[in-house]
Amino acid sequence: MPSSVMSTSARGGAGAGPQAPAAVSAAGLRKSYGDKAVLRGIDLHIPAGSVFALLGPNGAGKTTTVKILSTLITADGGQARVAGHDVAAAPQAVRAAIGVTGQFSAVDGLITGEENMLLMADLHHLPRREGRRVAGELLERFDLVEAAGKPASTYSGGMKRRLDIAMTLVGDPRIIFLDEPTTGLDPRSRHTMWQIIRELVRGGVTVFLTTQYLEEADELADRIAVLSDGRIAAAGSAEELKRMVPGGHVRLRFADPAAYRSAASALGEATGDEKALALQIPSDGSQRELRSILDWLDSAGIEADELTVHTPDLDDVFFALTSGTNLPHQPKETVR
Incomplete structure (x- = not known):
């Protein structure tokens, strides 16, 4: 009878190999609020043109990680580089290279979808004609042309999320942070968002995704890390993580x-x-x-x-890791 064999990821392997150029990297990243340690020293290495998913229960530190890497807050310790720039020493250069879509929509409901897009173009200092061209192309790309003249407050949740990401793309970022982008969306809207993310990556964009939907990480991510109690409990492809849980x-x-x-x-x-x-x-x-x-x-x-x-699914992995269960074959804490 054959013995068990650990295999490599069945996905494209964008995250394979430590020599792959990193769009996002971090070493020993730490953050505390008062006496509560939120991040206890995490390492990251996320290759360009890949999807990286950070999983974890509420309060695990997912949003804190995104805020540090997108220069919204500073770390207490460790180093991080995004698009080749040190987030502490060159925050403006980092901001020029990234787009961020948070858990809560940045869409202004009092103005139209088109006006939201043009406002974002102004914030990026695009010339008026260029701004209108970019806004029009993105509204068409995200199937929002018919709704462009309506107040954004009348949009469905899925439409607001599409507009939110379209606004993020006005500056043509090569790295996008999506912090729980499909929370509250119906299944159809969620699948539409997945397709948008896949198209972005095919265009060479790097996506850093946080999510509580394990199916979402399984569908989209080249590499996944599970964050628990401020530390990366395990990391790898979806298939590699599933094989860590006994029962297959x-x-x-x-x-x-x-x-x-x-x-x-x-x-x-x-x-x-x-x-x-x-x-x-x-x-x-x-x-x-x-x-x-x-x-x-x-x-x-x-x-x-x-x-x-x-085979065990990501639910099994998630529950095992976040409950403190010791699993075999755990990789080192550096996410590659």
Whole structure:
């Protein structure tokens, strides 16, 4: 019977390798409010053109991390660089390179969507004609042309979020911080926002995403870090994190009782369910291990009628890490 094999990420691997150029990096980042330590020394290395997701329960320090990296507040210790600039020594250069969309919309509901866009163009000191061109292109890109002349207060939650991100893009940032961008959105609006994020990354933008929706991180992120009690509890691709949680298995079901008994006798480490004629084999769910199991079944002349793969999901990872459970194969705390 094959042994478990740890595999590399099934995603594109934008975050692979310490030599990849970093759009965002940090070393030993610390922040306290009074006697409460919010960040206890975190390290980051986020390659350009990737999506990085920071997960954590309320109060874990996600928003504090975004505020430090976007120069809204200063760290108590450690160093951070964004777009090649030190956030403490060159905050203006950092601000010129980034866009930030916070948990709460920056849209002014008293003016129209177009006026919100033009106001942002003025803040970026764009010439009037250039500002109108950029505003028009972004309103079209985010499907807001028909609503552009209406007060933003009449927009749905999804429309306001799209306008919020469109406003963020007026300055053509190469790094965007999205702090829980889909909170409160309905499923359709959330999926629309996911598509927008994917399009931004295809255009070379780096996205730093904080979220409490684990499905969102699973769908979008090249690399994920789980922040707990001010520290990075674990980091890696979604698949790597899932393999840290025990409980993955392959389930074989048989229609023929004789085939079931033969397989149960041969597979000593499998757990049997005689009533269901099913066997459960511990597995990390990797493609290599699944192929090895299938090859073994073929060589033994055993044919299962049904094969299903069960792997832990990010919910399992999140709950295990934030509850203080010690997991095997935890990577170092530097996020790459």
